[in-house]
Amino acid sequence: EAQVTQNPRYLITVTGKKLTVTCSQNMNHEYMSWYRQDPGLGLRQIYYSMNVEVTDKGDVPEGYKVSRKEKRNFPLILESPSPNQTSLYFCASSLGGVRPPTGYTFGSGTRLTVV
Amino acid sequence: EDQVTQSPEALRLQEGESSSLNCSYTVSGLRGLFWYRQDPGKGPEFLFTLYSAGEEKEKERLKATLTKKESFLHITAPKPEDSATYLCAVQAYSGAGSYQLTFGKGTKLSVIP
Numbered sequence: 001e002a003q004v005t006q007n008p009r010y011l012i013t014v015t016g017k018k019l020t021v022t023c024s025q026n027m028n029h030e031y032m033s034w035y036r037q038d039p040g041l042g043l044r045q046i047y048y049s050m051n052v053e054v055t056d057k058g059d060v061p062e063g064y065k066v067s068r069k070e071k072r073n074f075p076l077i078l079e080s081p082s083p084n085q086t087s088l089y090f091c092a093s094s095l096g097g098v099r100p101p102t103g104y105t106f107g108s109g110t111r112l113t114v115v
Numbered sequence: 116e117d118q119v120t121q122s123p124e125a126l127r128l129q130e131g132e133s134s135s136l137n138c139s140y141t142v143s144g145l146r147g148l149f150w151y152r153q154d155p156g157k158g159p160e161f162l163f164t165l166y167s168a169g170e171e172k173e174k175e176r177l178k179a180t181l182t183k184k185e186s187f188l189h190i191t192a193p194k195p196e197d198s199a200t201y202l203c204a205v206q207a208y209s210g211a212g213s214y215q216l217t218f219g220k221g222t223k224l225s226v227i228p
Binding site: 044048050058090092101108 | 161218220
């Protein structure tokens with residue numbers, strides 16, 4: 001089944017403890033991205049990657065890191081999480097390459113709570 | 116700065132009562148407008164991509180249209196299972212082969228039996 005898989009689905013952590021949220025897709029998509037969703041603010045892009053070793057900042061990159069060493073994986077790293085990073089996070093992927101990305105497929109989400 | 120505004124924020128319809136959701140946008144270099152459906156606690160589900168003014172796409176009870184400034188999602192004879200939040204997003208070229216996606220805040224649709 002074609003899908004984007006995020007882990008974990010739920011995570012409660014303490015301020016300052018480094019964490020990684022994994023994202024993997026099995027569709028051979030070039031394009032991958034991370035979003036956070038907060039009530040009243042909607043979905044906001046954190047980082048995106050057009051292909052392996054190519055990443056760029058979205059609208060709200062502060063406090064986050066990403067890497068794209070393999071085509072299928074795009075982990076989101078919070079090196080020192082703070083309570084304002086409590087949110088619902090989504091990973092997405094799409095075909096890209098020479099054409100613009102189309103028909104993004106989203107993962108099921110990771111609900112992160114930082115206390 | 117790219118902006119996407121969806122209206123109304125919430126919409127309650129009786130089953131069978133057709134209506135439209137609006138997505139107005141300002142973007143430099145539009146490279147696609149997307150509609151998604153999102154159920155509570157789940158990831159957005161892709162519905163349509165529109166690329167140029169005048170384009171229309173249909174799927175079951177849903178029809179999406181695009182002009183140079185806005186898009187409409189028409190819902191014909193909705194059923195309770197159409198209840199969800201509908202998201203609009205615009206994709207713009209940001210240079211060096213990169214594209215950015217900006218979402219609106221969504222319209223929460225409730226269809227009452």
